[in-house]
Amino acid sequence: MSMELLAQINKDFAALILLTSFGLLVQRRIYALLLLFAWQGLFLSISTAIVGFVAEAHHLYIASILTLLLKVILIPYVLHILIHRLQIYKEVENLTNIPLIMLIGIALVIFSYHLTLPIQELSTLMTRSTIAVALATVMLGLLMMITRRHAVTQVIGFLAMENGLFFAATSTTYGMPLVIELGVALDILIAAFIFGIFFFHIRTTFDSLDVEQMMKLKEED
Numbered sequence: 001m002s003m004e005l006l007a008q009i010n011k012d013f014a015a016l017i018l019l020t021s022f023g024l025l026v027q028r029r030i031y032a033l034l035l036l037f038a039w040q041g042l043f044l045s046i047s048t049a050i051v052g053f054v055a056e057a058h059h060l061y062i063a064s065i066l067t068l069l070l071k072v073i074l075i076p077y078v079l080h081i082l083i084h085r086l087q088i089y090k091e092v093e094n095l096t097n098i099p100l101i102m103l104i105g106i107a108l109v110i111f112s113y114h115l116t117l118p119i120q121e122l123s124t125l126m127t128r129s130t131i132a133v134a135l136a137t138v139m140l141g142l143l144m145m146i147t148r149r150h151a152v153t154q155v156i157g158f159l160a161m162e163n164g165l166f167f168a169a170t171s172t173t174y175g176m177p178l179v180i181e182l183g184v185a186l187d188i189l190i191a192a193f194i195f196g197i198f199f200f201h202i203r204t205t206f207d208s209l210d211v212e213q214m215m216k217l218k219e220e221d
Contacts, residue, residue, distance in 0.1 A: 013046055026095065041076075112136035
């Protein structure tokens with residue numbers, strides 16, 4: 001298989017990662033958000049494996065498998081159990097002004113391409129064309145955290161932002177050293193369990209996972 005074809009396939013998966021980021025940004029149903037996050041993890045895992053094959057970086061195969069296990073299977077499964085036990089699986093988050101959020105997201109993508117253009121011109125890596133997508137994924141994850149009111153959806157936004165950071169590391173330097181990748185994977189797994197504990201405590205204390213409701217309670221105090 002030629003390098004040009006592999007580069008094109010990697011671009012296609014980068015486009016799918018960006019598409020799922022926009023899906024996460026505007027999706028209102030909790031379960032649909034979880035499914036989109038799992039799909040994004042799958043696309044990231046395949047893209048990482050492709051880069052590992054092209055760069056002959058065997059540690060990226062391990063990173064790809066870890067991404068598949070953690071972000072496609074384990075973390076979505078843990079969040080699925082939490083959502084079911086917290087009985088929020090039927091909740092639909094009330095997003096206001098979705099067209100404006102989409103416009104802001106598009107503006108962030110354009111800004112990302114403009115910001116990374118000098119890097120793309122200097123880079124000789126096969127992944128140079130996906131650097132802008134990686135940065136856009138980070139920014140869209142951050143935008144999701146800002147615009148959402150539900151604690152669970154904010155956590156999914158945080159995890160999506162981390163996907164963008166990992167994708168950026170793969171696109172700019174063909175990944176991080178294996179020890180760092182293992183450490184990050186462990187940190188994410190631990191964070192998922194800690195978030196779950198916080199969700200239960202928040203729900204018990206405030207009888208809601210809506211951040212805005214918590215702010216109202218704070219204002220009343």
